[in-house]
Amino acid sequence: MSQIYRLKSRIDELIASKRLDKFKTYGEIGLKAGFMISIINENSPDDPARANSLRAAVKDVIGEAI
Amino acid sequence: MKSSIKYKLLPIIIIGIIALSTVFYLFALQTQKANLDKVTLDGIQAAKETFYNLEKNDVKMLEAAMTDFSTNQEYKDIFLENDRQKLFDFGQALFVEHKAMGITHFYFHRPDGTVFVRLHDATKYDDVLKRKTFAKAKETKSWGTGIELGKTAFALRAVKPYYNGNELVGYIEFGEEINHFIDIMKEETGHEYSVVVKKEFIDPGEWASVTKTKGLRNNYGDLKNYVVIDSTREYAAKFNKDSFAQQNLDAVADKGNIFSKFTRGDKTYVSGGFALYDAGNDKVGAVIVTEDVTQLEKTATQNNQNVLITAILAALLIAGIMSLLLVLLIIRPLENVVETTTRVVGGDFSARSNVKSKDEIGRLAQMIEGFKTVLINTAKDLEESQKEEAREKVEVHD
Numbered sequence: 071m072s073q074i075y076r077l078k079s080r081i082d083e084l085i086a087s088k089r090l091d092k093f094k095t096y097g098e099i100g101l102k103a104g105f106m107i108s109i110i111n112e113n114s115p116d117d118p119a120r121a122n123s124l125r126a127a128v129k130d131v132i133g134e135a136i
Numbered sequence: 137m138k139s140s141i142k143y144k145l146l147p148i149i150i151i152g153i154i155a156l157s158t159v160f161y162l163f164a165l166q167t168q169k170a171n172l173d174k175v176t177l178d179g180i181q182a183a184k185e186t187f188y189n190l191e192k193n194d195v196k197m198l199e200a201a202m203t204d205f206s207t208n209q210e211y212k213d214i215f216l217e218n219d220r221q222k223l224f225d226f227g228q229a230l231f232v233e234h235k236a237m238g239i240t241h242f243y244f245h246r247p248d249g250t251v252f253v254r255l256h257d258a259t260k261y262d263d264v265l266k267r268k269t270f271a272k273a274k275e276t277k278s279w280g281t282g283i284e285l286g287k288t289a290f291a292l293r294a295v296k297p298y299y300n301g302n303e304l305v306g307y308i309e310f311g312e313e314i315n316h317f318i319d320i321m322k323e324e325t326g327h328e329y330s331v332v333v334k335k336e337f338i339d340p341g342e343w344a345s346v347t348k349t350k351g352l353r354n355n356y357g358d359l360k361n362y363v364v365i366d367s368t369r370e371y372a373a374k375f376n377k378d379s380f381a382q383q384n385l386d387a388v389a390d391k392g393n394i395f396s397k398f399t400r401g402d403k404t405y406v407s408g409g410f411a412l413y414d415a416g417n418d419k420v421g422a423v424i425v426t427e428d429v430t431q432l433e434k435t436a437t438q439n440n441q442n443v444l445i446t447a448i449l450a451a452l453l454i455a456g457i458m459s460l461l462l463v464l465l466i467i468r469p470l471e472n473v474v475e476t477t478t479r480v481v482g483g484d485f486s487a488r489s490n491v492k493s494k495d496e497i498g499r500l501a502q503m504i505e506g507f508k509t510v511l512i513n514t515a516k517d518l519e520e521s522q523k524e525e526a527r528e529k530v531e532v533h534d
Contacts, residue, residue: 094475097482108483109515113526 071112077124078110080136088132095131102127141467142459149458153451160447161440168436173394176406176427180392183321183329183425184410190317191292194238195281198294198310201239205230206308212300215244220253220261231255234310241291241311245270247304268416269293273307282415283314285337289346290314290365293415315366318423322368326428330367331412332385333421338363361385362421369426379407379426388422397429404430469497473504480508485515 085095096107103123128136205211214223223244231242235256242255243265250264273280273295280295291311298306318329340356343363347354356363358377362385384395384407392410399405409424469491479487485508491501 093479093482093484093487095482097478097480097484100481101478106481106483106511106515109518111519111522113522 072114072116074110074114074116074121074124075112077121077128077136078107081107081124081128081132084128084132084134084136090132098131099124099127102130141470142462145459145462149455153448153455156451156454157444157447161444164440164443168440172406172429172432172436175432176394176408176429177392179325179327179427180394180408180410180425183325183327183423184392186321186324187317187410187423190320191283191314194292194312194314195294197237198239198281198292198312199279199296201234201237202294202296202308202310206296206298212298212305215252215298216300216305218252221258223253224255224258227253227255238312238316239310240313241286241293241309243307243309243311244298245295245307245309247306249274249307252306267293267295268414269295270307270309272415273297277304280415283412284415285333285420286311290331290333318366318368328367328369328379328426328428330364330369330379330424330426331421332359332362332380332409332424333365333412335361335363337420338365359385365421379405380409380424384409385422392425395424402430403428404433466497469493469501473497473501476501477504477507480504480511483515485512 081095081099082092084090085092093108100107103120103126105120105123107124125136128134211223211227214226217223227242234242240256244252244255245265246252248264249266249270251261253261267284269280269282269284271280274297277297280293282293283290284293285291290313292314293309293311295307295309297304298308314331318331321327321329335356338356343356344354347356358364360382362382378396378398378400380395387393388409388411390411392408394406394408397404397406405426406429407424407426409422411419412421412423414420472491473489476487476489487508489501489504491498
């Protein structure tokens with residue numbers, strides 16, 4: 071399981087716990103990170119730069135560090 | 137969201153409301169001033185018309201009395217006897233009767249212009265009066281009438297050749313004070329009036345004597361070049377000082393003009409005047425009209441406030457409608473496009489914008505729809521490619 075997929079799983083947990091609109095939150099994070107969250111799967115290759123962008127975007131949109 | 141167009145446009149709308157209301161208010165103020173000036177000027181012009189109508193009527197009255205008198209042979213005979221005292225005594229009853237009607241001056245002139253007798257003053261005679269009314273009557277052998285100064289007073293005078301048969305034996309002259317003109321005008325309009333005459337027409341010594349006799353303050357020195365010879369207002373000196381200045385009198389127009397606006401106590405007045413001409417058509421002074429415009433101004437101020445309130449309400453209404461249209465036509469469609477785009481990026485490929493308009497925002501929504509299709513296809517290709525890659529990895533591993 072790739073690191074970026076683990077990050078996506080963590081985002082899903084936050085969305086569930088905060089009862090956020092999944093697609094809207096994915097979209098806001100994706101627009102900030104620069105790629106689509108929905109297409110990340112177990113096989114998605116690791117990319118440290120993407121992972122960092124994703125963390126920063128989540129912090130901005132949800133306000134939580136992952 | 138403070139970066140919204142709504143918040144950017146709000147200051148513009150507020151400034152617009154203030155500017156619009158200010159323009160309305162200034163316009164209303166300007167209109168108020170123009171109306172006040174017009175009403176005042178109308179009052180001055182009406183006063184002028186009344187003044188000269190009174191003059192005309194009184195000239196007719198004097199002419200009627202003189203025409204009637206000139207047919208009285210008894211007076212003519214005594215006049216021809218050249219007995220001044222006899223004529224004075226004989227005429228007193230008639231003079232008293234005339235005086236009761238306002239005819240205060242009654243002269244018999246010789247053909248050369250010397251005064252034979254004044255029925256109103258036995259002490260003065262044999263003087264030569266160089267008056268325009270007399271000169272006109274002498275020159276035309278007909279009526280000479282008009283307002284003319286004596287030594288101390290402005291009077292309406294009428295002079296008529298005095299014939300015995302076809303022979304000119306002298307002239308008769310009737311005169312009346314014109315003080316009652318402005319009293320009548322005040323009764324009709326409620327305004328205050330003053331008659332101001334150039335000093336060159338007033339003898340200061342005579343004026344001092346007249347004012348003393350009447351128990352009035354000698355006002356000869358109040359103004360540099362003019363003397364207020366009559367006023368409807370008692371103790372008018374301070375009031376007149378507010379009403380007009382020397383330069384107003386110098387520049388007074390024939391048709392009338394406004395001088396100044398001033399307040400005394402809780403009253404507001406506007407003053408103005410019109411030029412006063414004598415029988416020789418010389419400008420000898422002015423008639424000052426002072427109108428109490430307190431009520432008029434109060435009403436105008438009330439109207440102004442109403443205009444201001446209406447302007448603010450109208451501006452608020454317009455601003456409200458503009459804001460509503462802004463929200464309905466621009467902000468909501470834009471928010472809808474942003475929401476749809478966000479959801480598509482978030483993987484909701486069923487999200488559709490409900491913007492149907494053909495304007496710029498509608499075109500943006502269409503563009504997002506096209507972008508969505510491209511994105512869906514790209515995502516599918518990517519997913520297929522990832523699956524293929526995964527399968528190949530499994531096969532290699534096996």
